[in-house]
Amino acid sequence: MKKMIQLLMLLTLVFALSACGTSGANGSGDDTLTIAWYPNESGADMADAREEIGKVFEETTGKKVEHKTTTDYIIAIEALANGSADVAFMGAQGYIEANTKNNKVQSIVVPSGPSGTLDDAKYNSWLAVNNGEQDKYKDGSEFKIDNIADKKFSFVSNSSTSGFKVPSTNIVSYFSKMDKYKDLKAEDLLEGGKFFSEVLFGGSHQGSAVNLLSGKADAAAFCDTCVANYVELADGEENTAGAVYKVKDDAAEPFNTVKGKEFSIISTTPVLNAPFAVNTETVNEEDVKKIKEALVSDEVMNNDKIFVPKDSGKPGLFFKTDKERFVEVEDSWFDPIRELSK
Template sequence: MKTKLLLIMIAVFAVLLTACGDGNSGSATADDVIKIVWYPNESGNDLKSSRDEIGRLISEATGKEVEHQLTTDYSIAIETLVNNNADLAFMGSQGYVEANNGNDAVQTLAVKSGESGTLDDAKYYSWLAVNVDEQDKFKENGEFSLDTIADTRFSFVSNSSTSGFKVPSSSIIEHFSQQEAYADLTEEDLMGSGPLFSQVLFGNSHQGSAVNLLSGNADVAAFCDTCVEEYVELAEGEENTVGAVYRVKENAAEPFNAVTGKEFTLMSSDPVLNEPFVVNMDVIGQADFDKIQELLTSDKVANNEKIFAPEDSEQSALFSKSDKERLLPVEDEWYDPIREISK
């Protein structure tokens, strides 16, 4: 009898040990609060109405409270999600790849479609821009040339930004590594002054990188079209093409209010896969994932002007809508091209 009791106690103790081990493995459980962490680009007051509307709808769909976590740094947003301190995030494709590498419970939820309403044209653009009145410094034989950016003051967004670092740095390295002087050029080399740039700045947001250029602190800047479209207007040429000129609107909100009327032109423009909404499955759980995905990809969201502002609207919103744009489910594999350039 004593032997039988001892065996039962050992078995119970083993189960308890296993449970404790599972609790320390980094897994978490869903609770009554859904925490959304936002990149610096989407943390400004201009997008508060979009954040609040998304939070309201998610709360309505799940019956749970929604908390917004605003950030001033890409890495903070990524680590918050990776470390199980947020359920949901809207981030660039490079940020998603980094987060997924850090915690495979971080998975894609939805992504904005292109004008067609499909993933076929679900893209935005990574720009390299220079001030209009200095553009001739960056041309050879009348054409923009990457050779001219050597020894300049260069502004990136963040080294975790897809369009504000990964895509432009890949193009820059591919170009300059053909030259003997820069044969061993690496991403790390582009993060500080020398061997290519005289000075490197990080705007910490696409808006910040653009203002670095327009305020005269940088000679060349990398940033994307969608993150500055609320603040600028096309002044000359065709959108997202080399040589197009953009002007800061007279009523532009912070941080562009100090550079209104300033103009910049594009020396390069490269397509990039649209940014996803992503979740930490260990924190949010399958039930809430399903409810939120159904909500975000619904007509209710696609037709909500606080989230998708019409093209001619004066209202700021997370997305603009000119045709059939909406949010669509997206699989992890769709971002494999970003993984390739990250190797």
């Protein structure tokens, strides 16, 4: 019996190591491509959009696509880095972390801006408060973030670009000019009692927004694109301080618990768009080339299940307002985000 237990333990270890991926083979086998998705894109309401992207990969490579949805940023980042996923759609910070763990992880494309180029390939990191509370964060007619100190605050994940890296950098830069906070560091924002009274992590941008709207947090960081399927502009100008957004009456989970609730933006910062990244140890050079060429094609650009017309009211991963499409991107494009950690 003891030998049998030892044998089972050994087999378990072998299977666990095998799951981590091997050089030169796809993460789920030579005939399969596994795409990892962040929690933001893992919801049931995004299933059709994920499948449509999967079809592009399947038709291009002739391989079956498996979707690896996740509940934590780290799961997707580690999966791509260790080869148990072949491709991932991830924020700039997550990509940088995966690339640092394994330099065979390389970015291939990002969604462009309205111009169809990299010039405006940006989205927005928001700091938001519940509607009705925004005047507490104003100095005259100007919005200021002074009063977020000592409040209950929600981030997304410490691996999130727009849900932690960018807002934490901005907060430290702003407050460290004051004598009281001259020694403030980003690490001080990770737990309550150092700068905020309490710190929450939503696990996704949607989760962080719901932390705010449900009253768990006084203020929160999340991005515009990840909540676009669930909210609509109620007052003001989009992506500007003072704009008010309302949760749609038909909002899917997790916003179904806060339908009709409103929040106001008190700060907005442009952020580099998120890439599709590939583990070039598990995806061969020919397939990487095919995938890249397919994604930047006019056919994908004109696929309204991938680039959903913004005024259609339909949920999607990417939205079309003008000439949006996927464009090729090199690793060095993300250096401005790398600089935030120096």
